Amino acid sequence: MANNLAPQKRELTEKQEIFVDTLLQNGGNVTAAMSVAGYKPNSRQWLVRSVKDEILNRTEHLLALNSARAAQRIISTIDDDGTEPRAEIKLKAAESLLNRVGLGRKDTVQHNVTALHGVVLLPTKKPVQEVVVNQQEVE
Numbered sequence: 001m002a003n004n005l006a007p008q009k010r011e012l013t014e015k016q017e018i019f020v021d022t023l024l025q026n027g028g029n030v031t032a033a034m035s036v037a038g039y040k041p042n043s044r045q046w047l048v049r050s051v052k053d054e055i056l057n058r059t060e061h062l063l064a065l066n067s068a069r070a071a072q073r074i075i076s077t078i079d080d081d082g083t084e085p086r087a088e089i090k091l092k093a094a095e096s097l098l099n100r101v102g103l104g105r106k107d108t109v110q111h112n113v114t115a116l117h118g119v120v121l122l123p124t125k126k127p128v129q130e131v132v133v134n135q136q137e138v139e
Helices: 014-025 030-037 041-078 087-100
Strands: none
Touching: 014 030, 014 041, 030 041, 041 087
């Protein structure tokens, strides 16, 4: 039995493929990518909304591909003698990329909680009394 609850991957049209490819190649310039793919400027919101999942999927893969470079940057910083320009900025960028793909520093939060447990004593319940309504009083 097929799992009907699994999300179905939507096939993109040829124009949508060109748009997404161009968008990732040009560094995220939506207007230029729309022009290359042949879309009119007023279709921007519809287009981005319709290919959002594909953009996110490809961006995730792009980050994963570059994680090896980021790891190498961190390793090369160990031996850096301080002469490389902007080494600190490059190191922070590498750390940020590794954090985004899940390979960075793991932040942990330590919670120290003191729970005060008190006992509340309640008085005993009064027994339930029956109430009899006289039929003549109700009418």
